[in-house]
Amino acid sequence: MDDRPPVIIGAGPAGSRAAATLAAAGLAPIVLDEAPRSGGQIYRRAPAGFTRPYRALYGFEAAKARRLHDAFDRLAGKIDYRPDTLVWDLRQGALHCLSGGQSRAVPYRDLILAPGARDRIIPFPGWTLPGIYALGGAQIALKYQGCAIGTRIVFMGTGPLLYLVAYQYAKAGAMVAAVLDTAPFAAKRRALPGLLRGGAIFAKGLWYVAALRARGIMVANGVRPVAAEGDAAVSALLYRDAAGRERRLSCDAIAFGFGLNSETQLADLAEIPFIFDPVQQQFLPERDIGGRTPVRSVYLAGDGSGIAGADAAELSGERAALALLEDRGHDVARPRIATLERKLRDIAGFRVALETAFPFPADIAAGMSDETILCRCEAVTAGEFRRAAGALKAGEINRAKAFSRCGMGRCQGRVCGPAAAIVLAAALNLPPERIGRLRGQPPVKPIPMAVA
Ligand SMILES: Cc1cc2nc3c(=O)[nH]c(=O)nc-3n(C[C@H](O)[C@H](O)[C@H](O)COP(=O)(O)OP(=O)(O)OC[C@H]3O[C@@H](n4cnc5c(N)ncnc54)[C@H](O)[C@@H]3O)c2cc1C
Numbered sequence: 001m002d003d004r005p006p007v008i009i010g011a012g013p014a015g016s017r018a019a020a021t022l023a024a025a026g027l028a029p030i031v032l033d034e035a036p037r038s039g040g041q042i043y044r045r046a047p048a049g050f051t052r053p054y055r056a057l058y059g060f061e062a063a064k065a066r067r068l069h070d071a072f073d074r075l076a077g078k079i080d081y082r083p084d085t086l087v088w089d090l091r092q093g094a095l096h097c098l099s100g101g102q103s104r105a106v107p108y109r110d111l112i113l114a115p116g117a118r119d120r121i122i123p124f125p126g127w128t129l130p131g132i133y134a135l136g137g138a139q140i141a142l143k144y145q146g147c148a149i150g151t152r153i154v155f156m157g158t159g160p161l162l163y164l165v166a167y168q169y170a171k172a173g174a175m176v177a178a179v180l181d182t183a184p185f186a187a188k189r190r191a192l193p194g195l196l197r198g199g200a201i202f203a204k205g206l207w208y209v210a211a212l213r214a215r216g217i218m219v220a221n222g223v224r225p226v227a228a229e230g231d232a233a234v235s236a237l238l239y240r241d242a243a244g245r246e247r248r249l250s251c252d253a254i255a256f257g258f259g260l261n262s263e264t265q266l267a268d269l270a271e272i273p274f275i276f277d278p279v280q281q282q283f284l285p286e287r288d289i290g291g292r293t294p295v296r297s298v299y300l301a302g303d304g305s306g307i308a309g310a311d312a313a314e315l316s317g318e319r320a321a322l323a324l325l326e327d328r329g330h331d332v333a334r335p336r337i338a339t340l341e342r343k344l345r346d347i348a349g350f351r352v353a354l355e356t357a358f359p360f361p362a363d364i365a366a367g368m369s370d371e372t373i374l375c376r377c378e379a380v381t382a383g384e385f386r387r388a389a390g391a392l393k394a395g396e397i398n399r400a401k402a403f404s405r406c407g408m409g410r411c412q413g414r415v416c417g418p419a420a421a422i423v424l425a426a427a428l429n430l431p432p433e434r435i436g437r438l439r440g441q442p443p444v445k446p447i448p449m450a451v452a
Helices: 013-024 054-073 135-145 160-171 185-196 200-214 265-269 310-327 334-357 362-366 382-391 397-404 417-428
Strands: 007-009 030-032 080-082 086-091 094-099 102-107 111-113 117-119 132-134 153-158 176-181 218-220 224-230 234-240 246-250 253-258 260-262 274-277 282-285 298-300 373-375
Touching: 007 013, 013 054, 013 310, 054 310, 086 265, 111 310, 117 135, 132 135, 135 153, 135 160, 135 253, 153 160, 153 234, 160 176, 160 200, 160 253, 176 246, 185 200, 185 334, 200 218, 234 253, 260 282, 298 310, 310 334, 362 417, 373 382, 373 417, 382 397, 382 417, 397 417
Parallel strands: 007 030, 007 111, 030 080, 111 298, 132 253, 153 176, 153 253, 176 218
Antiparallel strands: 086 094, 094 102, 117 260, 224 234, 234 246, 274 282
């Protein structure tokens, strides 16, 4: 048996459960996370010293958040937990980690990648105005810092997070001007039989919508953003309602997002092959239900391997840790593995219903106006991107990036890449899977020049 400690990237639900599983088997994994405290996105902890109660911070998820946090805290002394540590590169068997302004290499043999997800963005005219946030960013401001992003806020986009964050703002006392969902009502009706399989999760979703309406907040389906307006900062959102009528809502902040994208750059640097997932409409690293990848000793867990939510993240974290243990020659409990896999399959079925209810509005990206800033890091408009790609006959997203600089800035295409692929696919009249995906590049997140 090889007793070198495995390394886990991410201390969210997936990484936390993986760490607990490995620790229970007598291994002391290294757990790296760029955040100052464990918990990940959904169970993000407030800064030390903040005293808001669990119920106020996590609502229905308070008991789960406490259980996960307590379980992780009990691992102290049994794992090597390194918070405030950003893994910015992975090459030749080592992770390159930035912590305290210094980069150090952490060699690994067995690795569990559990880096979670980020908001899925589709640029629309005016989206770079001050006062406009991703939904997740708006939630972090509220959950972590106890701040609202504005005094009159429009929530726009689609997916469960849209309603959850709008509800959290309304409950915190912020003025929610409207919740505008791009998904048509008919899509939700169509998804109903599958959604009902979600039990409590579906019931919570209905409750959020009812609670928003009970507060007199307008909730509209089937909308399309037209433009954010404003001079120094956003002052209104122009949109088309389901009947195609143009409407204007005054506001001083907009939170928007169209679901989530898995964080896959580290998987890419680990040379895991990718395949196009037709349900989630994105390229994902290959793995089996146990989290094993075609690259030996590298495992995937949680939303970083495909969006499935917090409960699935915990289950897949445990499952990946059991796969790792099994591959190291430990005895593992077969019945437990069977239970984990059955639950993961059930959640995957519910996920299909969610994607049906909240379809990704690819048409917004495909029809993006030429003037819209597509890549804000490099200030490349959709028109410049189309022209550069067209003139130089780039039929693949990485070539289009080289010709246009779209995706070459600080975010390395994490924000604009998925939308840029759809813009290119539409311009060439090809399906998005033919356009490919932006290859992961180090640094996977911005770091100081002096470090690289
Ligand atoms: C902004 C945001 C808010 C969300 N809020 C909710 C919510 O309120 N309710 C809900 O049901 N779902 C929410 N989700 C979905 C939610 O993320 C998941 O379902 C769940 O948290 C997934 O767990 P995970 O362990 O896979 O990933 P996460 O919880 O995202 O944890 C991943 C961890 O990896 C760390 N990490 C990532 N990259 C690196 C790196 N390169 N180096 C070091 N550390 C790294 C992150 O700091 C993070 O702590 C949210 C998603 C996002 C993006």
